[in-house]
Amino acid sequence: MIDNTRRPLVEGITAAIVGVTEFGPHLDLFRDELGYQVAAEGVVPAAVADALWGSGSADVEVVALAAADAGTGRIHLVRVPEPAAPAEPPHNLDVGLVGIDMYARDIEAAHAELGRMGREWTTSPTTYGVPVGEREVQVTQGVCPAPDGTVVVFVQPAAVRGTEAWAADPTRSFTELTSVVCHVPDPDAEVGFWGPDGLGMAVWYDIVFSAPGFDAVAGLPAGTKMRLAFLAGEKTARIEVTSALCEHRVDRRAVQRPARSLGHSGWSVRTHDLEAALESVRRTGGRVLGTPIETDDPLHGRAVVATADTPNGISVTLWQPRA
Numbered sequence: 401m402i403d404n405t406r407r408p409l410v411e412g413i414t415a416a417i418v419g420v421t422e423f424g425p426h427l428d429l430f431r432d433e434l435g436y437q438v439a440a441e442g443v444v445p446a447a448v449a450d451a452l453w454g455s456g457s458a459d460v461e462v463v464a465l466a467a468a469d470a471g472t473g474r475i476h477l478v479r480v481p482e483p484a485a486p487a488e489p490p491h492n493l494d495v496g497l498v499g500i501d502m503y504a505r506d507i508e509a510a511h512a513e514l515g516r517m518g519r520e521w522t523t524s525p526t527t528y529g530v531p532v533g534e535r536e537v538q539v540t541q542g543v544c545p546a547p548d549g550t551v552v553v554f555v556q557p558a559a560v561r562g563t564e565a566w567a568a569d570p571t572r573s574f575t576e577l578t579s580v581v582c583h584v585p586d587p588d589a590e591v592g593f594w595g596p597d598g599l600g601m602a603v604w605y606d607i608v609f610s611a612p613g614f615d616a617v618a619g620l621p622a623g624t625k626m627r628l629a630f631l632a633g634e635k636t637a638r639i640e641v642t643s644a645l646c647e648h649r650v651d652r653r654a655v656q657r658p659a660r661s662l663g664h665s666g667w668s669v670r671t672h673d674l675e676a677a678l679e680s681v682r683r684t685g686g687r688v689l690g691t692p693i694e695t696d697d698p699l700h701g702r703a704v705v706a707t708a709d710t711p712n713g714i715s716v717t718l719w720q721p722r723a
Contacts, residue, residue: 528613
């Protein structure tokens, strides 16, 4: 029997893993223009990186980015010298990882300012309604391409849900990552993997909707019905599990692997009990991809780390800090 009173095994998505050809263009955007700080940098030793990600016999260069020193909602830049495929931004109907989202205090101002810096958005700020229960929640979003095929979605929500960055510095223009997005063929399995009977995140809502504004933001055919399950832990980033009720496009999962692929290629998730988390992975239809390994590196600190795939093949690096 599942114990629904137990402490959640994860608090949210600690970081999105982003594969890069070079750090410079990403630092120009995330550090210099969006206000993230370099929280740590260095290498993940070859033995650890290869055990986790199958990256080969070389150390893997990494940079951890944080907004206002937030411990969650981070961006882990991982240098990929020989990527498995060329950089290409995923479409919202592709299967696999899609965008990384953050709040903008004033999305119109962000659109104008980033435009002056040469950042041409693929979708300018657009407002649409999402039916949640008996009410309609208004959301304003815009999409801005980042280097190496990464897709950044800026969100100005009707009601701000707490972020560590804005709690620490209310004057900031942008937060840490507030959510990460995947588009999957089996949303029930993904929700079960992450949800209350799995790793312990709460299902804030799970709906099917259609909205012209959302079609515009997401580049969808008019009238597309989209299932959206929004899962939240105690801290950001949250998870948006999407599944369009129409034909999917390209399956990108095989070329979305940490340290081997460019762009949004995986999730890093801290747990207080790695053994229990891995047992939950197996029980809810995921796959554990290797034996846990000890590390002391810029992304995880002193920790024991393991890699798993969700039931839909999303790569997750699970890690438990050592005292």
